[in-house]
Amino acid sequence: xxxxxxxxxxxxxxxxxxxxxxxxxxxxxxxxxxxxxxxxxxxxxxxxxxxxxxxxxxxxxxxxxxxxxxxxxxxxxxxxxxxxxxxxxxxxxxxxxxxxxxxxxxxxxxxxxxxxxxxxxxxxxxxxxxxxxxx
Amino acid sequence: xxxxxxxxxxxxxxxxxxxxxxxxxxxxxxxxxxxxxxxxxxxxxxxxxxxxxxxxxxxxxxxxxxxxxxxxxxxxxxxxxxxxxxxxxxxxxxxxxxxxxxxxxxxxxxxxxxxxxxxxxxxxxxxxxxxxxxx
Numbered sequence: 001x002x003x004x005x006x007x008x009x010x011x012x013x014x015x016x017x018x019x020x021x022x023x024x025x026x027x028x029x030x031x032x033x034x035x036x037x038x039x040x041x042x043x044x045x046x047x048x049x050x051x052x053x054x055x056x057x058x059x060x061x062x063x064x065x066x067x068x069x070x071x072x073x074x075x076x077x078x079x080x081x082x083x084x085x086x087x088x089x090x091x092x093x094x095x096x097x098x099x100x101x102x103x104x105x106x107x108x109x110x111x112x113x114x115x116x117x118x119x120x121x122x123x124x125x126x127x128x129x130x131x132x133x134x135x
Numbered sequence: 136x137x138x139x140x141x142x143x144x145x146x147x148x149x150x151x152x153x154x155x156x157x158x159x160x161x162x163x164x165x166x167x168x169x170x171x172x173x174x175x176x177x178x179x180x181x182x183x184x185x186x187x188x189x190x191x192x193x194x195x196x197x198x199x200x201x202x203x204x205x206x207x208x209x210x211x212x213x214x215x216x217x218x219x220x221x222x223x224x225x226x227x228x229x230x231x232x233x234x235x236x237x238x239x240x241x242x243x244x245x246x247x248x249x250x251x252x253x254x255x256x257x258x259x260x261x262x263x264x265x266x267x268x269x270x
Contacts, residue, residue, distance in 0.1 A: 013246070013247065014246040014247040015150040015151050015154055016150050017244065017245075017246040018154055018167070018177075018246060018251075018253075019150055019153055019154045019157065021242060021244045021253055022154065022157055022158065022161075022165065022253065023157065024242075025165075025240075025242045025253050025255060026157075026161050026163055026165070026255070027163065027255075028161055028162065028163065030157065030160075030161075032153065042153075105160075107156060107159075107160045109152065109156045110152075111148070111149040111152040111153060112148065112149040112152075116153075118153075118156055118157065118160050120160060120161070120162075
């Protein structure tokens with residue numbers, strides 16, 4: 001039983017490692033958001049650069065706080081509805097404090113009983129080409 | 136102990152789920168390759184589309200087999216050296232059977248005692264813009 005426990009732990013760490021390496025290797029800005037709390041649970045370096053604030057100001061904070069004029073509940077609800085609708089429309093939001101705009105492509109999923117949003121953030125203007133790629 | 140085992144399992148599944156959702160949400164083509172065997176261990180839908188062969192022809196098969204005129208050991212060795220060098224040069228390879236070319240951006244890491252390559256595959260022409268983003 002001890003050995004199988006260690007093996008489970010190794011497998012878990014391996015997935016954790018793959019997840020982290022994938023997050024940092026992709027050139028796309030990615031954040032994960034808890035639907036129940038609206039808080040950012042994961043963010044990669046590309047998201048740090050695009051949202052223009054350090055990682056420690058992202059993790060554990062409201063996604064809505066990163067954007068101008070967004071109410072916390074409304075924003076996550078809109079993104080979740082958008083993700084469920086399956087339509088490839090995106091939500092455009094203004095990054096707080098630096099004047100740039102990003103398109104948000106949400107994906108909704110469930111892990112360990114919790115609803116989670118994966119949000120791809122694409123600088124406005126680059127969005128249409130990427131959206132076409134995904135159709 | 137049973138409870139903690141179940142909790143570990145849940146955590147493992149959660150990371151597994153996040154990894155899978157991230158793989159499928161990114162618009163970039165990603166494959167993971169074992170350095171010791173040269174075999175592809177993971178590939179996303181974007182890679183399936185770009186390499187123009189079904190997932191079951193990718194997983195467990197040699198990465199080199201997806202490209203024209205590539206010897207199995209040589210290709211993985213080149214990619215590993217490239218990843219270690221830290222220089223943002225990429226390897227250009229011709230997709231076997233469909234006439235297109237891709238640039239390969241490798242990242243080398245270790246998980247569960249094994250050396251693994253994450254390869255981002257970018258269609259030739261789109262590559263330079265993405266490479267600049269990462270500098």
